[in-house]
Every structure is written in structure tokens, then in C-alpha cells.
Amino acid sequence: MTAKAFTLDELKTILLEAAGVAEGVDLDGDILDTEFDVLGYESLALLETGSVIEREYGISLDEEAIGDARTPRAFIEVVNAQLAPAAA
Template identity: 55%
Template sequence: MNITELTALLRECAGADEMVDLEGDVLDVPFADLGYDSLAVLQTTGRIERDYAVSLDEEAVAEAETPRAYLEIVNSELSSRTGA
């Protein structure tokens, strides 16, 4: 999963703050600064788990404060699932 896919899912699951440019370099911007709270991240996590048939570590997801950290968790799980 890449940042474009993640931001699209965030928008679908929780909407988007019109004041935040999700098209920019947001990998290291905290979710809170992007207008997403823990519930938004939780909703996105549920969607990823359903769409990709994976189970993400709840503690790790809760500690991921930026899209980069979140993507590392997601991609690690996706890689282990496919054996890549």
C-alpha cells in the first residue's frame, strides 16, 4: 500500500479537512495535524483488514502517529501474508 492509496481510504472512511492538502508530502505529518483522530484511523484500519483479509496489530496501529508509521505496519503485515 502506498500513500496515495492510504489517503484515498482515509477520505472514504472519515472524510477530509478542506484546510489540509493530502496531495502534498504528508508521510511524516501527524494524523492529528491532517485532521484525523484515532477513530478515523480505526475506521480506516477496519476497511484495510476487510479489503486485504489481514489482521493489524491494534497496539501498533494506535501508536502510529504518522502515515509513514502506519504504512510500515500495514505493508509489513501485507508482506508477511504474501510471503514477500
Template identity: 55%
Template structure:
């Protein structure tokens, strides 16, 4: 069974919808800019996590979600969950 991938493009789309991140921000190209530097607070990240859970059919631990400090760390977290559910 092939696991579904959570891509940077998918993350950007969800961040725009869930957290109000505007186009042209550093998140459009840089995966290692901290969410704090992007101006995203924990509530925005929890909303982002909720959207990811609904769209990808996974459950993310709120603590682990909030520990993801950058878009790359969030991508890794989600992809690890997707791989685990595909196994």
C-alpha cells in the first residue's frame, strides 16, 4: 500500500486557510523559518492541525503538534503519522 504524502504545497494551502498566512510570506519558500517568526501562535497551529487531521484522516497529539517549531518539522510529523497508518 502506498502512503499518502503531506507536501509543502499542501501545508502552505492549509496554513493560508486555517491560520490566515498570507501569500508571499517566508513559508512560501522556506521550510525552516519558525512558526513564531511567521507570526503564528499556538491557536493557529492547533487549527492547522485540526484541518490536517480531517483532510488526512490521522490524529496528531496536540503536544507534538505544538513542539513542531517549523514547517519542516510539521511536515515530518504528519508524514510519519501517514506512514504509520499505511503500514
């Protein structure tokens, strides 16, 4: 059975749930390669987002990898790297 890939839309939903959105930030724009600090998200917000993902998807995310993920694209890659082995 193939695991469903974690998507930008899922990340945006969880970011909103876990940390809200900064005033003046449009998460519906082209944000895939925009750094989180530009989007108004600091490391604590990303760790909370990671915790929500861990609970909802039943995976364990490395805090250092989450901290190193500077953009939504990098964050999604960290999540998908953990989802892939779960499907094997």
C-alpha cells in the first residue's frame, strides 16, 4: 500500500491550527520556497506544528530536522521522509 504524500495544503491547515497566521501574510500565495520567518513563523510555532503532525499521522519527527527546515518545501520533505518508511 502506498502512503499518501503530505502536501502544502495540509501543512497550511496545520500551521493555521497550531500557530495562526501573521497579519498581512497570504498563505494562499506562492509560499513553497518562502522562508518561515518571512511568513511570521518562528521555531516554536514549527515545533508545535510538528507535534500536531506527529499526533495526526502517527509518525515521529526529528526536532533538529524540523528546525533546519527553513521553508514549507523543506518541512514537507521532512514529513514525507517519515511517512515513506511507515508505508513500507
